[in-house]
Amino acid sequence: MKHIYLFILVILSCIGCGKEFLDKKRNANQVVPASAKDFLALMDYKSMMNGNITSRLLLGAGEEYIVADEVYDAINIVNYLPEKRAYTWEKGDLFEDKEFQDWNITYARIMYTNLVLAGKKSGNSAQETEEWDKLRGIALFHRSWNYFRLMQHYGKPWKKEMENEICPIPFRTDYDLEVKERYLSYKDYYEHLIEAVEEAIQLLPLSQPAKTRPNRSAANLLLSKIYLQMHDYKKALAHAQECVSLSLDLLDFNVIEQTTASPFKEDYGLSNPEILFYHSSEGGYFMSDRRMNVSSNLLNLYETRDLRSKIFFLEQEDGRWVFNGQLSGNNYTYYDGLTTAEAYLIMAECLARDNALDDAQAILEKLLKNRYEKGADYKLKKGLSKDQLVGKVLEERRKELCFRAIRWEDLRRLNAEGMYTETLERTVKGERHENKWDTGVWYWGLPKRS
């Protein structure tokens, strides 16, 4: 009987211990991020950072396709209305009362990058320092990539005179919800981007095990694009050259099979040496295979022996032409990441603008050699003037970079510059809709609750 008192005491005393008992994680998969491995896992979440829906409006407003009138009419689902309004470059509020998924996803990504950039570096060994540096480079690249994308949607096209105007795009560098967003001037916004990408160039390695992670050449190309938007052709050239020198050779389109399924593999850039940073976006309602029809003014640009016209476009049974050359390898997402070909074209344009006409022509022809049938005459005419050469480069940009959300970027900067301007038009239900280069809609208002 005495033993029972001991038993009671033992049990009662056991009750006292147990604070560590409550330290066990509830969900085995959950973690408070602290190590570089944790933050890298966030940046490697490719469905968020490298895919998803972010460029529907850019793809739509770029005028590279049209749809039949009944298709235009049949959209009455609220989610697709911004796309419908962007199709005809409607003035006024695109989003009315609604949020916009593309906006939400882009800012969610920015939140991820801010969380990663706030991570405190742990450890001092050389290997750990390298890890954290690489991580910082990746995060800075992603943040700049997404802010650059937002600028193409909601910021005015760059003109030096307006650099001190306040840009309406909310700017966040802190994931903490207590911190309010800032609104910077255009000048500060671009400066911020440039600084970030320059730092990324220093930190990123030459190559990464997968194309979903940016590398040094991708960062150079991004910086080049930023300078191009600011009409700073010298700096754009420097970084495009750096990009090309760090990249692999161009892909010869002669080796690509022309099929009805996607000519490019769906392997996130693994087998395509031209892909520097893999990124894609869903295309939106109009851009489905069953609905779109590639604009004839684009199709007519290609010469007969240009392989791109056969690889990129497919004729449907009902006479429509659809875009089939997505580098993403499937026909419901559109590749809008970085490729070496774009670096080549930037180099050619900048050299031509700088009057280095022979150099510009040589670069351009190097690209075309890989795009025309073997043995075909891909060389340009001799003796082109500066304007003619720049015009040729711009035409090649349209042919090479079609359906990658780049046309809208180009139109904005060219129309803001005022030299190689272009007005867009589409006809819907007999009515002609025009987007004039000087008075048209080249950026949109913000969605609700932004």
Add this chain to the structure above:
Amino acid sequence: MIRFLLFIGFAVLVYVAEAQVYGVLYSDNGDRLSGATVFLQNNNKSSQTDKEGKFSFSDVSLPDSLFVSYVGYTEQRLWVASEQGDFKLYMQKDGSQIEGVEVVHTGFYEVPKERATGSFTVVNNELLNRSTGGNILQRLEGLASGVQFVNPGGTETADIRVRGIATLHSDATPLIVIDNFPYEGDISSINPNDVESVTVLKDAAAASIWGARAANGVIVITTKQGRYNERSQLSLSSNVTVSQKPDLLYSRNRLPSSVVMEIEKEKYEHGGYYPVNNRELAFPEYVEMLIALENGTLSRADFDRQEAILQQTEVREEAMEHLYQSSVSQQHALSGRGGGERYNYFFSANYDKGRADIIGNDHNRINLNLQNTFKPFRDMEVSASLWYAEQRGKNNGIGINDIKGYSSYVGLSPYTRLMDEEGNALPVIKDLRRAYVQGAEEMGLLDWEYRPLEDRDLVDRRSKREELRANLGLKYSFLERFNFLATYQYVKGSGQSSVVYDKDSYYARDLINKFTQPDGKMIVPNAGIYQEGDPNASASHSGRAQLNYTQSFGRDHVIAALAGGEIRSFVQNTFPGKTLYNYDPELLLGSASYNYPEYYKSNPGGFNLRLPAPSSTRRQFTDRYLSYFGNASYTFKERYILSGSARWDGSNLFGVKTNQKGTPLWSVGGSWDISKEGFYAVDWLPYLRLRTTYGSAGNVNKSVSAYPVIYYGAIDAHTGFANATVRSVGNPSLRWEQVNTLNFGADFRALKNRLSGSIEYYVKNAHDLIGEDILPTNTGIYKGSLAASSNLINYADLRTKGWDLQLNSRNLVGQFQWNSTLLLSYTTNKVKEYKGNESLPVSNYLNGNIPILGESKDVLWALPWYGLSPENGYPTVLIDGIESQDYTAYFNQLELSGLVREGLRVPPLYGSLRNTFFYKGFSLDFLLSWKGNYKFRRMSNFGGVYGMVYHSDYVDRWQKPGDEKRTDIPATRKIGDNVTYSASIYDDAEVLVTRGDQVRLQDINLSYTLPRSATGGFAELRVFAYARDLGILWKANKQGIDPDFANAEYRTPKSFSIGVQANF
């Protein structure tokens, strides 16, 4: 069994002849009971108690069993071993709610209701057995004061609210306790036949006993136990319940086939809705006919003939005939209990089986349990019990949603036919165009048609759940005033499910065809498919140690106290389920070696597809709890009671600071039995007790975190990298919710105990409630994102007030008895402080749950209605007094003050009335329930029929000028005419908000009890008939809608049961 034999043997030895047995019989309130039947079983002698309640037997052989029965009272039986003079027997009333006899089980201790200061409701065994049905929670509906079912017909804990709400965003489900431990398992594995009683704990005293989750109320389920010194008894009960077939034609979300066909014709002729170049995606059958007619492939005569057939077909009638059935279920239960001086036991075996209301769905459940308690020493009691439950289900039914076609073009075609005139299963248009499907075999593919009635027999979907519960307990009394209790519980549960698709099933043929390559190679073999759902397994260990102290000082003072600690660990695991292709269901052979990452060309083409990948889910959740508790009460002169309790509750919450892992709770209470006072002289109110409690409880929330939290996902198949998603950015300033509850109660008995009851009034103040802040989307936090819970902040204070009334009356006593029980509750809440975003667009208030300062959380807002325009039949709005149809401008200038405050969404007033009639062994019992003072929003013709959203209001819409005088249903917008807000101007308007007040006849129970004496001592028998869900008796709305099923496809069908119960 052995014990019984031993008794018999003993009895033979102690055989005494010519003995006398006599005594007096009292009822529970002290009155002498006359006219009761007293029966000695072996001697087969029966007698009745006289006017003074006395009975006597002489010349009887002992030992024997003495049975005492009186209508309206629970039969008593005693073992009379030897001559014993002057029995004093007390009879307990059946279904008695009278204080003093009821015992409240709190899960930590038992206390007579008379001594409890807190707010409890007890539902005893008889009330629980009024209804049939396999779910124990369902049996509480309408019977427990303060317990409200917010989802009609609900069977889950989440469908119940106890005394309104005390939180906005955190878990609001009450805590379920079974046999003194919290229960986290599947409530459907508990068999109601094993339940002795249910106690509901409603106030702060309850929370401070049970901890943080008890702020929402606690439902304590006590299972049947053996009793000491009780003759062995065996009980057997069986019942069968049959429900009517569901009435699918009740649905208002439909239109007659002829109307839908007209709409489809309109869309076809307009163009753009059914793209001409679409070869593969399914079109509705009528549209195919129109296309064929235009092409010339269908003659006019054939078209007309087929059109007429379709117009006469109604898919819901087809479904009711071929897919649905009346559900039938049966319950059988066998139990036995008994006990000697140092030992008692209880065992039961139950079998429930039933088929559901869809043909092909059925389920069964087996419960086995054994409980033993024995006293190895005088002061020590050891108990051990084992509970096992196994549930199996077959889920092969095809419901109305399974015969829908491709959602963009087809949906639920109202003219779908399932069976032709000769009884053959007809194909139904599903995902692909009929022409494509019919040409499949020519293309070298398998038959691609979907024939539902045939397919039902080709798919075998099964599931199984098991639960094993083992309890061990030790109780040691020492020093005459201490009790030491230690208990341990182990619960192990598991669940599995699988589907076997026969090679001829649609799923298999569809998958095989999808992956057949252009050269004929079949990536998915032409054989069956086996798919296992992710199996889960859980195990929990709980332990409690408690020291009780009771001591009387002198005559007037009694002190009782207890203290202890509790520890619990609950681990849930989910494992990846397997998929086998090339499966032979007979030989159980299959293969899983396939190239899952590869993209294959697919039919109908366009996309490259990957084989459905096998599951890679592997999850583990660990919940750990640690608590310390203490309780004390002081009773003075048996009429003043003071009590208090305190508890600290800790758990392994993630992502929070260490000092936030636990929360304290405490309460104090007192009661005063005024009727025992010397100065008390109210004759007609012989019993009056006042009581009050006040307490403070914290509530934790598992989905919030102070720090950022990320979740790792599966390794990426393409890049090989680990990846993680952000689940919350964290909120470092989060505090736990706090609820302070004040309760006043008065229990009384009046009019010679013919009337009894209680009335309670309570106030709950909840502070720092956690809820969603509306954040700007540039934070990266948006609705639907994985990190959406980052927007949780402490944003509101809520005050809930209410009262509960319970009245029991014995209206008629004597040969014919009539008793009534009235339950009436009223509860309202009001937002006292709100720190969230205030300048929100009006649409958030119409459809959301944004708290508004000074308003109830359940308030319903609506847009004002100004009628339809006589010109075009579209709704008119007023902007600054001027009529307009510019809805965008209207919404942009609309503020909260411009909305109509309709009322509450959840009924603040609710209750039930139960009437029971007894006459000579018969009893008739029926339950009425009502809900009052609330409104609901009904759906109507919205979204446009061109989007395939059909509602029966469409036929009453505005069609020509003048119609606006007789209808509020707007004209349908023309095809392609897309005006923002044109739908919500009507959907959210006040014309669609309707009063929900209703009175329902919930059930009727008719039973007949045959006392033991009538069966020659063999058994006490009870036969009963029960009917449930008998429908609404009165409703306030004029549209003929049942508010509990306002927008549902069908109402819960009526059900009827018969059953028998025998006690041996």
